[in-house]
Amino acid sequence: MSSKESMRSIKIIILSLFFGSLLSACAEDMDDVVNNATTLEINNFIWRGMNNFYLYKSEIPQLADDHFINNEDLNTFLDDFATPEALFDALVAPQDRFSFLVDDYIELENALEGIALTNGMEFGLVRYSESSPLVLGYVRYVLPNTSAAAQGVKRGDLFHTINGEQLTDDNFRSLINLPQYTIGIATLEESEVRPTGESVTLTKEQYTENPVFVAKTFSTNLGKVGYLMYNSFTGSFDEELNAAFGAFKSENISELILDLRYNGGGSVETATDLASMITGQYSGEIFSTELWNEDYQAYYEENEPEDLINRFNDKIRTGSSINSLNLTRVYIITTLRTASASELVINGLSPYIEVIQVGERTTGKFQASVTLYDSHDFRRTGANPGHTYAIQPLIYKSANAAGTTDYLNGLLPDIEISEDLTNLGIIGEPNEPLLQAALDNIEGISAQKSSVLRPMYLIGESGMENLLYKRMYDQSVSIP
Secondary structure: OOOOOOOOOOOOOOOOOOOOOHHHOOOOOOOOOOOOOOOHOOOOOOOHHHHHHHHOOHOOHHHOOOOOOHHHHHHHHHOOOOOHHHHHHHHHHHHHOEEEEOOOOHHHHHHHEEEEOOEEEEEEEEEEOOOOEEEEEEEEEEEOOOOOHHOOOOOOOEEEEEEEEEOOOOOOHHOOOOOOOEEEEEEEEEEEEEEEHHHHHHOOOOEEOOOOOEEEEEEEOOEEEEEEEEEEEHHHHHHHHHHHHHHHHHHHHOOEEOOOOOOOOOHHHHHHHHHHHOOOOOOOOEEHHHHHHHHHHHHHHHHHHHHHHHEOEEEEOOEEEOOOOOEEEEEEOOOOOOOOOOHHHHHHHHHOOOOEEEOOOOOOOEEEEOOEEOOOOOOOOOOOOOOOEEEEEEEEEEEOOOOOOOOOOOOOEEEEOOOOOOOOOOOOOOOOHHHHHHHHHHHHOOOOOOOOOOOEEEEEEOOOOOOOOOEEOOOEEOOO
């Protein structure tokens, strides 16, 4: 079974470092009779996709081109799996935390456009103490025009119950996934969690999030400093991102603080464009390179080597000219939530300009994934109408121009400081601790040793149930 049987030039990808034409609706004639696909049909699609594109193909014996004698032998193997989910799990390498399968690709396509169900309360979940099973929620920020915004929820609010149940290690996942719930408000008094008796009911609705959350300029003794909190690399908001940089350019900023503390990733193309907005003097130079499985790497190197390179550029995907700042230094705020395309920006810029990382180490996610559909060439067009399964396997890992990749343990900060439940501050205000640490460094003020009064034992957060959680995708990969 050859992994090259589907080789043809197509542009299909969504990479997890978060396909324009691929997201177009696939209308079906309502008069056509559609037969539901069998499990064997779906399993065959999953195997074909993984056999062709999976980054860790060489580590899974059943994906080897010569593992099965013929189609009958392959089908016997596939028939042993009662569900597509069981087969997919069996074909994923142990070190792979990010490949996934969906049974409804419409939901995935919505997620890729930044559309999701949310009540607008973005939060973290921490244990009361390192050994406690009890869980406390804290609000990180609130999305505008949502249920949480209407109810007056704000950054720093704490909650300990949902629908009257104390949050614990065992129940928080099911409780936060409810479409509507009531949170019980709490406070911290002398490091003890104290219920206030207040409660807030929140309802999830379909919402399209603008990832450009805060963009503002500070005046300092050394000039103007731009500050941008950017929460997702969503391609449909590239114009808004570029406009923010246009404003920075008109303000003639000399320094930039890019806040990616809650940014779990997204589009590779958007990440490349963001790096080009920060710089501008390196247009055409290598921003990142792609390392595929052995089959595709060999093909690309021999036939289309340029397709393995993502270069700094001067236009966003809409064709608009990039508003570049030509900076030689950037401050980037990070936490453990910072992943994928966010890490790509840090790693990709590092060989060219000074990147000062403020906060905590990042997740350690350097691979990209692609959405594959059940069609002869894995595109959305022509997908099997008998089911809506799709797979999003890791297909390559990224490296910067210096060859740096495999940062499994994350990227470490230059200025280490953690968020503190007792002093979260207000996002975008100069005295918010992580932002202040960056501003102080710009002005030459010696960093104070970080003293966290209430350590966070983070075990979960809003969005962790979302399909694209900490994933990176690429809408412009050329698959032969």
